[in-house]
Amino acid sequence: MSETSNKTAAQMVAEAKGAIENLTPQQVAEELEKPGVLLVDIRDSDERAQNGVISGALHVSRGMLEFRADPTSPYHNPALTPDKRVILHCASGGRSALAVSTLKQLGYTDVAHMDGGFNTWKEQGKAVAEGSSE
Secondary structure, eight states: OOOOOOOOHHHHHHHHHHTSEEEOHHHHHHHTTSTTEEEEEOSOHHHHHHHOBOTTOEEOOGGGHHHHHOTTSTTOOTTOOTTSEEEEEOSSSHHHHHHHHHHHHTTOOSEEEETTHHHHHHHTTOOOBOOOOO
16 A cells, blocks of 8 residues: 655645745836736635725636636636736635646646735735725
8 A cells, every 4th residue: 555645735836836936016017017927816705895806807716716717627618728927816825826737637738826915915004905705
């Protein structure tokens, strides 16, 4: 029988961050000024309603991300394509780091996440719009 090595969620996030592109909120703000950059908010609807949103971000909950991002899925969102520059964010950066790794497995090559997430964006005084509970 083979021995398995269990990891904690924190270890998984740390490993993911070591293998992906991590952007600061300032870097994300600068990227959003470029054409063709898609910011994807993977937080749950209640988080968005309670804490606000970054204007222009596409909302795709973490639970549906793979299905919305996969062009062969019946749930595919055409805004998400593997050849587009995609930046993910969640509340603090853990879920988005893991999600970037997943998108890379789906063939996304120009994908990054905002380290520190929406919380750091907000703490740094970046613009926040009222969220909806969609």
